[in-house]
Amino acid sequence: MKKPKPEPLDRAGLRQAVIDLLSRRDYSRLELQRKLQPKAASADDLTAVLDDMAERRWQSDERFTDAFLHSRSDRYGPLRLTQELQQKGIADARTAVAALDTDWQERAAQLALRKFSGADLSDIKQKARIYRHLAQRGFNADHIRYALEQLAAAGDPHGSLSDDEISPGWD
Structure with a gap:
């Protein structure tokens, strides 16, 4: 049996819904708009409520x-x-x-050391895995190169890898 579809929210209902959401955590205006647009009776009401929340600094x-x-x-x-x-x-x-x-280079190095300390950097597949891991987390090639250097230095206290040995060749 299907639940009946709830009535669209008027201005007062939208205001209460926004307050309920903001009581849990901060939301961007766009997030609130996307969440409440399907429930709103009117787009103008939603805009007015969001403007009021921003004016009161309840949403920022x-x-x-x-x-x-x-x-x-x-x-x-x-x-x-x-x-x-x-x-x-x-x-x-x-x-x-x-x-x-x-310092994004240091942050990338910390993440690499935490997850991959002791990794065999002579294995190209392992190096590529580390590179992908950091790239998926939003670090650029320079940050990742530095992290690989730090990882190599941590694993080999007598020296570090050259640039050719660090880059998996994706640049």
């Missing part, structure tokens, strides 16, 4: 961006963070990520 894209970057910048690189923020409707995502006081 800046606060959302700060919280988002704080929670994810220890696991992901600048490329992925920028892409995810853009998908969530943050127009100045690139600027927000650039404003972080983060």
Whole structure:
């Protein structure tokens, strides 16, 4: 038996829905709009409610961006963070990520050392696996090269690999 479809939300219902969502965590305006658009009786009502929330500073894209970057910048690189923020409707995502006081090369090296310490970097498949892992997390080629150098130095205290030995040849 199918559940009856709920009635579309009027302005008061939308306001309550936004408050309920924001009481759990911060959302970008676009996220709220995407979540509530199918439930709204009118797009104008939804826009008015979201404008009111932003005016009262109950919803803030800046606060959302700060919280988002704080929670994810220890696991992901600048490329992925920028892409995810853009998908969530943050127009100045690139600027927000650039404003972080983060050494992305060191962050990539820390992630590589944590996950791949003791890896055999003479094996091209293993090196490619590490490269892919860091690339999928949003680190660029320079960050990954540095991480591979650090990984090689940690595994071989007497020397490090040359650039030709570090790059899997995908550049």
